[in-house]
Amino acid sequence: MCARVGDIMTTDVVAVERTTTLESVARQMLGREIGSVVVTSEQTPYGIVTESDVVSAVYHSGRPIDEIPTGRVASHPLVTIEPGQSTRLAVKRLQDERIKKLVVVDDLEVKGIITTQDLIDHYGNLTAELKSIREQRQREPSWPRR
Template sequence: MRVSDIASTTVVTVDVGASLAEAVGRMLDADVGSAVVTDDGAPGGIVTESDVLSAAYRSGEPLSSIPVRAAASAPLHTIGPSATVRRAAEKLGEHDVHRLVVVDGLDVVGVVSTTDLIRNYAGIREDERRRADAEHDWLTRENIW
């Protein structure tokens, strides 16, 4: 199974200079839990629901007065759409994050999250079983020469 099979293609972006209120508004409008943070259109970070809550609690200020840059996580962790879901799970663990931004060249094309992995667990397990069976068949085949 590939990342493109399970990733959300709804991607919200917000400029690094915007307020958290603007970011939250865009996230709520799109019914997503994160926004890719851009600087002059180039993706460089991500702000999540958890980041927003943490920044609001720490500052005690209204979201409209907190800049996105104060809450965003950087660097941005990315993966290609043709990468395996197994590789996505590995990268999520390696970087201790819950979301990877899916990029195709320089274009942001989606977001894959731990929730996406959980929702697709049965299909991922079936793919892994088929891969293991194929590997076993290959390694145990009779010499055909």
């Protein structure tokens, strides 16, 4: 069986309302040593803000960071995946969308986040699992079909 997103996702996700200032978001990112924050609108997943989004917003807006609402900077709409989906599908979604992070949701509730780094960190386990599946299939008898 192929590894599932829920098996390797990071479950400690920081979420903030879209009215939160970018200064607060930057403070949380630095304090928790994380690279992104999920943005919600009335507790429903709305978007995501990354470190580079923060830097870009401050540079381009010319406004103080404490005056920039996070909702204006967030990548929206949010690209999501369910925890039961395969890691293979996660890789495809990341490639197709040209992004580095997928928010994992179940019925609009944030359950975690899976990043390209998570997939790299688990690459050895994932390839070993695939190798084991292939070997098992090769050992299974192939019955002649009529």
